[in-house]
Amino acid sequence: MKISDRRVIVTGAGSGIGRELALRFGAAGGTLALVGRRADALEDTATQVRASGGTAHVIPADLADRSAPDRVVAEAVQLLGGLDILVNNAGNVRAGDLESLSQNDIEAMVDIDLLAPILLTRAALPHLRAAGEGLVLGIASGIALVALPYYSVYSAVKAGLAHFDESLRRELLDTGTRVVTVYPGATATPMMDSSDAGEDLGFGRRPVSDVVDDIVAGIEADLLEINTALESRRAMQELNRTDVAAVDKALQPRLAALRAAVSGHRSI
Numbered sequence: 001m002k003i004s005d006r007r008v009i010v011t012g013a014g015s016g017i018g019r020e021l022a023l024r025f026g027a028a029g030g031t032l033a034l035v036g037r038r039a040d041a042l043e044d045t046a047t048q049v050r051a052s053g054g055t056a057h058v059i060p061a062d063l064a065d066r067s068a069p070d071r072v073v074a075e076a077v078q079l080l081g082g083l084d085i086l087v088n089n090a091g092n093v094r095a096g097d098l099e100s101l102s103q104n105d106i107e108a109m110v111d112i113d114l115l116a117p118i119l120l121t122r123a124a125l126p127h128l129r130a131a132g133e134g135l136v137l138g139i140a141s142g143i144a145l146v147a148l149p150y151y152s153v154y155s156a157v158k159a160g161l162a163h164f165d166e167s168l169r170r171e172l173l174d175t176g177t178r179v180v181t182v183y184p185g186a187t188a189t190p191m192m193d194s195s196d197a198g199e200d201l202g203f204g205r206r207p208v209s210d211v212v213d214d215i216v217a218g219i220e221a222d223l224l225e226i227n228t229a230l231e232s233r234r235a236m237q238e239l240n241r242t243d244v245a246a247v248d249k250a251l252q253p254r255l256a257a258l259r260a261a262v263s264g265h266r267s268i
């Protein structure tokens, strides 16, 4: 699928991967609906999209609000005159021992990383179908492929999103609407600012522009799954498919260091 001249909803478009994706779609002549809570951050993205030749509309919304997904899709479809691509990118994270996680933080991850993309996709499907060639792009995480300690809830919701995408892709086969899942490895975005985990712990961060290069190339190559992880993490992902106990064992010596490095990791 070529990304040029598409009508696109990007959630979480005020920063990080969502902003960079919006800029790529915009530079390719796209008409965008930019969604997130911070109107000022979305306006910054919109200004950059317009400067590169695209068209951008801002839809401020808290996607944890149960009525927001339907409203956002309806408003976007009206502004864009239809819909070709839904990018389920908005996300949040809270790391730490399971018992240290507050009810609010757990619910925030379920709401934003899992429930909101499901509701947005349900609302978007009739419009994607009407477009003829539609795409749902789910930004999951490499953690959906190897669940990591101290990220129990985040691992669960990202794996949930990846399986939601996989199921829906099969359900929609040959209907004209494709579902593509992205598994980003650690990426230098605001989400990672509060994490102290670096390369030594397997969290070497790639620049966001490199990651989005891979995502755009993957869409244009018609990949169904786009994995942007570094080689070291990919080796662990492969091992996790064949020998989970070996991954348990490999992580064990690093548990204390990992716990110390990520216990303050929070973007909620």
Ligand SMILES: NC(=O)c1ccc[n+]([C@@H]2O[C@H](COP(=O)([O-])OP(=O)(O)OC[C@H]3O[C@@H](n4cnc5c(N)ncnc54)[C@H](OP(=O)(O)O)[C@@H]3O)[C@@H](O)[C@H]2O)c1
Pocket (backbone or CB within 6 Å): 011, 012, 013, 014, 015, 016, 017, 018, 035, 036, 037, 038, 039, 041, 061, 062, 063, 064, 089, 090, 091, 092, 112, 139, 140, 141, 142, 183, 184, 185, 186, 187, 188, 189, 190, 191, 192, 267
């Ligand atoms: N960075 C990484 O290492 C990494 C790795 C794997 C996967 N990912 C995934 O990549 C996606 C993008 O994250 P990022 O790294 O680019 O981080 P980011 O810069 O923190 O972006 C997350 C975006 O989600 C939006 N968001 C959060 N809560 C929201 C809510 N309640 N309603 C509406 N929008 C909300 C935020 O906008 P507002 O604050 O304005 O609402 C923000 O723009 C996420 O799904 C993340 O889980 C990131």
